[in-house]
Amino acid sequence: MKHLLFLFILGVIPAWAQQAKIVRGPYLQNFTSTSGVIRWRTDIPTDSRVFYSKELPKNANSVYEARLTTEHELTIKGLLPNQTYFYSIASPNIVPNQFVKTLPKPGSQQAIRIWALGDFGTGSKNQYLVRDAVKNFVKQKPIDAWIWLGDNAYGSGKDVEYQKNVFEVYQEDFFPNTKLWPNPGNHDYKDNPDSKKLAYFENFTMPKNGEAGGLRSGTEAYYSFNIGNVHVVSVNSEETSEDGTSIIDSTGQQAQWLKRDLAANKLPWTIVYFHEPPYSKGSHDTDTDEEMTKVRQQIVPIFDRYRVDLVLAGHSHSYERTMPIRAHLGTNDSFDPRKHVFAKASRPNHYVVDQSKGQGTIYIVAGSGGQLGKSQASFPLKSSAFSTVALGGSLILDIEGKKLVGQWLGSDGKVHDEFSIQK
Ligand SMILES: [Fe+2]
Structure with a gap:
């Protein structure tokens, strides 16, 4: 020795x-x-x-x-x-x-493709089918950013689960050349009672000092980055900050950072993603779940104020896309399209943003990248533009200049939902 x-x-x-x-x-x-x-x-x-x-x-x-x-x-x-x-x-x-x-220069108008995948690391047949559908779909136009919507490795986000259900599944086709921006879910937080010791934080490197273009968060738990002309914010719905608050405390450490980050953004597009959605009638019901009710009541007003274009989440094992909405803080029953929809459409699902009034935020749950779940009796949401639990899948976003196109790609390799926003 x-x-x-x-x-x-x-x-x-x-x-x-x-x-x-x-x-x-x-x-x-x-x-x-x-x-x-x-x-x-x-x-x-x-x-x-x-x-x-x-x-x-x-x-x-x-x-x-x-x-x-x-x-x-x-x-x-x-x-x-x-x-x-x-x-x-x-x-x-x-x-x-x-x-x-490498990414284009910040602020560039050139085309950017983002792949959003949620609730995937199960080892299920659905996980492999969703992966293979994306692998074929992106052959002509590769992915510029791969974002995870949490519950990445089941059942507890342990390192061995990351190895078997995440790294080994995506290594050959994605990891060596796909730029990753992760986000954790409740299952990733089950690994260790001390959140600082989670395999999630051991395994990944996040830009805590604003080095990828967003405002410095000072923590790897939540962060933001710029890609082309899109500002992307990875909020953490699971983390308790040093001041004892979480994202559902609108005056807490993370929410304060989120407000400052969104206020500082100069890019035309804003996408926010985190695990637990404000609106879902999939495997979780945002009318009865206390945590998600608070996300809706406390955090949605921030998205309204800063005119966030898209909010992506997982947690429910479904695909649920709302119309562009604002100020919908109550339960599903309280949704009123005359009060809450802020959108003009050239044709159904293809929105043209009003230059003076702006547009509401589109909320998407895309949590069927591996898991597949049941839905509530009241599925889909009253605010839904398109929703399905019949099939697994994931979301592909293409942004070029003033146009954003979203496509939900099913595990069968077909696009089942397409929408666009023109600014
Ligand atoms: Fe979850």
Whole structure:
């Protein structure tokens, strides 16, 4: 043992260490137009090195960290916007499928594609079908941001569950080149009573200092980022902040940050996502659930005030899209389209935003990425424009300039719902 330590001190890596196997990843986080984080796990502790180049293996740059670890996390910087970089771990050889495209410059009008996936890490047949549907759908136009709507790994968000039901399921087709922006659900918070020790926080790297364009949150629990001309906010419906409050306390730490973040945003599009929705008649009923009732009463007014375009959630294992609405703080029965719908449509589901009055917020539950659930007797919501629990699926958003198109892609590979917003 002493002999091995001596070799490490000299910087000589023994043969067994060089043969370390990658058992998780690589996966991509915090990617902006100029930098990003590459993470992976090895079976035994090693140093960390990533080679990257526009034309591997020619003239590859590399980043290196000598610390021996199984949890590798390296930041690459000084990248050019809108460029594809190939990368490899430990040696500068091309590895098929290991590439990452940097984001366009912030504020760019160019087309952006976002994939929103909720309640997925179950190991179910539905999870694989939803994955394969997206894999085929995005062949012509890849994903620029992959957002998770929580309940990522069932049943308790433990590391072994992340490994089996998340990393192993999406590794081949998505993780090496899909830029990930996660969000946790109640199941991810079951792992450990101390939320700081959750596998969720161990496994992922979030922009807590505003390094991806949003206002600094100071915590990985909630954050925001900019992608093209879209401001995206990952709110946390499960976290208790240091001041003892949660998102349902509209004057608490997270809600105060959310208000400041939305007020500071200069980009034309705003999308907010978190796990527990304000409106659902799927497997959870937002009329009877105390937590979700409070989300509606306390947080919806913030979305109204700052004219958020889309609010995405999971938790219910359904797909439920509302019309563009405002000020609907009561139960489902209180919904009145004359009072709560703020929209003009060129044809059904295709909205044209009134330049002076703006438009209401569209609320979407997309929680059938792996789970499939029942619905309440009163399903769908009175505010619903389209809802289904018959099939699993996930949501693809395309934003280009002043147009946003949403498509809900079923596990059968077909688009079952399409809507658009023109500003
Ligand atoms: Fe949930």
